[in-house]
Amino acid sequence: MSVTINDVAKLAGVSITTVSRVINNGSSVKSDTRSRVLKAVKNLDFQPNLSARNMGGAKSYVLGYIYDNPNTHYVIGMQNGILNACRDHGYGLMIHPCDSNSNIVLEEFKKLIKTSHISGIILTPPFSERKDITDSLQEMGVEYICIISDKEKTSDTDHLVIINDWISSYNITKHLIDYGHKDIAFLCGEKRHASTAERLDGYLAALKDHDIEPDQGLVMDGEYSYESGNERAKILLTQNPHITAIIGCNDEIAAGAQHAARVLGIDMPARLSIAGFEDSPYSRQTTPKLTTVRQPNRVIAKFATELLINRIRPQKAPPKNTRDNRNLTFETICFENNMFTPELVLRESTAKAPS
Numbered sequence: 001m002s003v004t005i006n007d008v009a010k011l012a013g014v015s016i017t018t019v020s021r022v023i024n025n026g027s028s029v030k031s032d033t034r035s036r037v038l039k040a041v042k043n044l045d046f047q048p049n050l051s052a053r054n055m056g057g058a059k060s061y062v063l064g065y066i067y068d069n070p071n072t073h074y075v076i077g078m079q080n081g082i083l084n085a086c087r088d089h090g091y092g093l094m095i096h097p098c099d100s101n102s103n104i105v106l107e108e109f110k111k112l113i114k115t116s117h118i119s120g121i122i123l124t125p126p127f128s129e130r131k132d133i134t135d136s137l138q139e140m141g142v143e144y145i146c147i148i149s150d151k152e153k154t155s156d157t158d159h160l161v162i163i164n165d166w167i168s169s170y171n172i173t174k175h176l177i178d179y180g181h182k183d184i185a186f187l188c189g190e191k192r193h194a195s196t197a198e199r200l201d202g203y204l205a206a207l208k209d210h211d212i213e214p215d216q217g218l219v220m221d222g223e224y225s226y227e228s229g230n231e232r233a234k235i236l237l238t239q240n241p242h243i244t245a246i247i248g249c250n251d252e253i254a255a256g257a258q259h260a261a262r263v264l265g266i267d268m269p270a271r272l273s274i275a276g277f278e279d280s281p282y283s284r285q286t287t288p289k290l291t292t293v294r295q296p297n298r299v300i301a302k303f304a305t306e307l308l309i310n311r312i313r314p315q316k317a318p319p320k321n322t323r324d325n326r327n328l329t330f331e332t333i334c335f336e337n338n339m340f341t342p343e344l345v346l347r348e349s350t351a352k353a354p355s
Contacts, residue, residue, distance in 0.1 A: 003044045003045065003046045004046075005019050005020070005046070007044055007046070008037065008040045008041055008044060008046050011040040011043065011044060012033075012036040012037045012039070012040040013036065014033060014036065014037060018033065018037065019037055022034050022037040022038065022041075061090060061091050061092060061119070062091065062092040062093070062094055062116070062117065062118045062119065063082070063086060063091050063092070063093055063094070063118060063119065063120050063121065063122065063305065063308065063309075064093070064094045064095075064096065064112075064113070064116060064118040064120070064121040064122070065078070065079060065082050065093060065094070065095050065096070065121070065122050065124075066095075066096050066097075066098055066109070066112070066121065066123065066127060067095075067096075067097055067098070067124050067127070068097060068098050068099060068100040068101075068126060068127065069124065069125070069224075071224050071225075071250065071252060071280075073251075073252075073278075073280040073281060073282070073297075074124075074278070074280070074297055077280075077296075077297030077298045077301065078122075078124055078147075078297050078298070078300075078301040079095060079301070080298045080301070081297065081298035081299060081300065081301025081302035081303075081304075081305065082122055082301045082302070082304075082305045084298070084302045084305075085301075085302045085305035085306050085309065086305065088306075089306075089309050091309065094116050094118055096112060098112075098127070100126045100127060100130075100192070101192075106132055106133065106136065109127075109133060109136065110136055110140070113136075113137070113140055113142055114140070118142065119142070119143065119312050120142065120143040120144060120145075120308045120309070120311070120312050121137065121142060121143075121144045121145075121308075122144070122145055122147070122301065122304055122305055122308060123144055123145070123146045123147065124147045124301075125147070125148065125149065125193045125194060125195060126192045126193055126194075128146035128147055128148050129146075129148055129193075129194050134146065134159070143308060143311045143312050144159060144308070145159055145160070145161060145304045145305070145307050145308040145311070146159055146160050146161070147160075147161045147163065147300060147301070147304050148160060148161075148162055148163070148194060149162075149163045149165040149193070149194045149195035149198045149199075150162050150163075150164075150166075150194065150198065158311075160338055161300060161303060161304040161307065161338050161339075161340070162338060162339040162340070163195070163295065163300070163339075163340055163342065164339055164340065164341040164342070165195050165198035165199050165202065165277075165342070166198045166199070166201055166202040166205075167202060167341055168199070168202065168277070168293040168295075168341065168342040168344075169198065169199040169200070169201070169202025169203050169206070169247070169277075169293075170202040170203070170205055170206045171202075171206075171293070171344050172247060172275050172277075172291070172292075172293055172344060173202065173203045173206035173207065173247065174206045174210070175275070175291070175344060175346070175350065176245045176247070176273060176275065176350060177206065177207075177210045177212065179245075179273065179350065179351065179352045179353055180352055180353035181244050181245040181273060181353040182212050182244075182353070183215075183218070183240070183242050183243050183244050183245070184203075184207070184212075184218065184243075184244070184245040184246070184247065185218040185219070185220070185236050185240070185243050185245070185246045185247070186200060186203050186218065186219045186220075186246075186247050186249070187220055187222055187228075187229055187232050187233065187236075187246060187247070187248045187249055187253050187254075187257060188200055188219065188220065188221050188222055188249050189222065189223060189224035189249040189250060189253065190222075190223055190224060191221065193224070195249070196249055199249050199277065200219070200249075203247060217239075217240065218236065218240065218243065220232045220235070220236060222249075222253070224249065224250050224252060224253065225252055225253070225256070226252045226253070226255055226256040226259075226282075227256060228253060228256065229248050229252060229253030229254060229255065229256025229257045229259075229260070230256035230257065230259050230260045231256075231260075232257075233246060233256060233257035233259075233260035233261065234260040234263070234264065237260060237261060237264055237266065237272075238264070243272070244271070244272060244273065244353045244354060245272065245273040245274070245275070245350070245353070246272065246273075246274045246275075247274075247275050247276075248274065248275070248276045248277070249277060250276060250277045250278050250280070251276035251277060251278050251279070251280040251282040251283040251290055251292055252276075252280070252282050253276065254274050254275060254276030254277075254282075254283075254286075254290055254292070254349075255276070255282045255283075255285075255286045255290065257274050258274050258286050258287075258290075258349070261274070268288060268349060269288060269348065269349055269350055269351035270351060270354065271354055273291075273349060273350040273351055273353075274290065274291075274349050274350070275290065275291040275292060275349060275350055276290045276291075276292040277292060277293055277295065277342075278292065278293070278294075278295045278297070278342075279292045279293065279294040279295060279296070279342075279345055283345075283347070286349070288347065288348035288349045289347040289348050289349060290347055290349045291344075291345065291346050291347045291348075291349050291350040292345050292347070293342040293343060293344055293345065294342050294343050294344075294345050295340075295342040300340055303340075307338070
């Protein structure tokens, strides 16, 4: 038979409300009473459920993750990272997809927040980049953390975890330039994502810094998908046979570009180098394996969630830099002032430019 909050209260000689306050780290409990309750919790191996913890006026122990992203690897990585942090701190998680293109998305968003009674929410692009949504959360008194792409912090740094996509794109473009490439194409993701603009700007800045005149004909708009990369790469490579390198705005786009090159009979990487972003499973499943930049979404999401919990429960220590225990071949993953810079991962898909 499972231990209940009533059992803890009986053993400690206090009321159920007092137990709830101790569990929720309430400040109105005497130190000796708190010690008795915590001792009872330990002796009984009591695992508080959400309903018990929400007694006595405490905030909900449920967080929210609302998203709209076509990249399933990105969504799953973020979801797993948030869940890891929720389990560590005893929170539940509500996961809900929303269509960011809908005309009523803001109304839907507000209704969902009101009916779900969540105490905090993690926002990823494109929702994290919408001021109308963050303004609404502030008006509703709901804590939030936004994961965004930006090379420079905004004024609202307390609510942000920033991915420095600009420098990552600059570095991967510079890598290709150092290999002798000059005719480098860039396949964009959706423009509604700030990561697209940041990665494109980094690419253009690297070309400029190395005295390479950007060719707008080698930049194509599209979506963050394999199909988009495949279709646009076919067009680019057919119309511009002098291209020696392609950068996809994520690994799925780059993998699609590889398929297009293979269909066209182009040797990779001897004739054409291709690079991606994010170090998703696509980057390790392609032939050749993709050069990319590592963006560990699971770790980033866990860090963001711990920041959120610390905003809800300020007495908890802020999250520390963490190590991705699933891949110890990489150095410690550092968040400098809540900013993460993805690192370059060199694989077989990039090589020196052909003579």
